Amino acid sequence: MTLKIEHVTKKFGDFMAVNDLSMTVKQGSMYGFLGANGAGKTTIFRMILGLLDATEGAITWNGQPITYASSKHIGYLPEERGLYPKMKVADQLVYLGQLRGMKKNEAKFAASKWLERFEVPHYAHKKVEELSKGNQQKIQVIASIIHKPSLIILDEPFSGLDPINVEMLKKAILDIQKEGATIVFSSHRMDHVEELCEQLCILHHGESIVSGTLSEVKRGFGLQNVRLKADFDLTYLGQMDGVSSFKPSKEGGIFQISEERTAHELLRAALEKGNIRYFAIEEPSLHDIFIQKVGENHA
């Protein structure tokens, strides 16, 4: 069961929201979409789910387009959260579970299990509107996974959650993946994608500007970071041959380099000047890659 997106384009009138996007998400993997506001993430999710028609191209799950009939096997956390504010939490989860083919008892059991897991069992009999935004978000996440879907699409699942709840949700998502689900999510947080996803794509104005496994993306970037801390100002080293950029930090700075020998030259040059307190060659973070690639493609 593979999710395949093949040469998909979406136009709204003359506006190109998604341009010739192709990708394959393997069964049981976790795929992350990164992109600035308006990059096209939600539009792609809606097309995957069949809520929007692609202008061109095809999207299939297990070889077939997703339709209402297959929706029992799909979980979706929409960007615009859509719970019934006046309905009680447990009643709502059971109702939504039943809509996706669960028996009432099964849905009740699953609802209480997830409410416990997300540490909100005491809200079961409260109306959704009485909950804080973050807790409503947790209920909405439960609503999208309660029926044990095999494909789960989460549009910014971490937004609005505090750090404790972010960790709780990450762990839950990883456990669901371990049980075999394929998970696709969007986020503005690079670290979440870096930590969770095997594959990712950076979208910019509806086009994929970087995609692949995390290690392919990092290797393909071609630059590494050298982090140096010293008792003196390192700015002058930013001019050295082989250094493509220098970012000063509190006690030193980060140099971007394309060849490892430049790292050793930097260290040697710095040691000639004075005392070095820290030296490390680091792979680029997704944050570095995002900033650089989106910057290069900025229209």
Ligand SMILES: Nc1ncnc2c1ncn2[C@@H]1O[C@H](COP(=O)(O)OP(=O)(O)OP(=O)(O)O)[C@@H](O)[C@H]1O
């Ligand atoms: N129904 C629509 N009609 C016209 N334009 C639309 C429509 N839906 C989306 N767009 C446009 O398509 C582009 C992509 O929007 P989309 O919501 O997919 O972005 P996104 O990456 O999810 O952004 P965000 O991170 O802000 O949620 C935007 O420029 C948006 O204005």
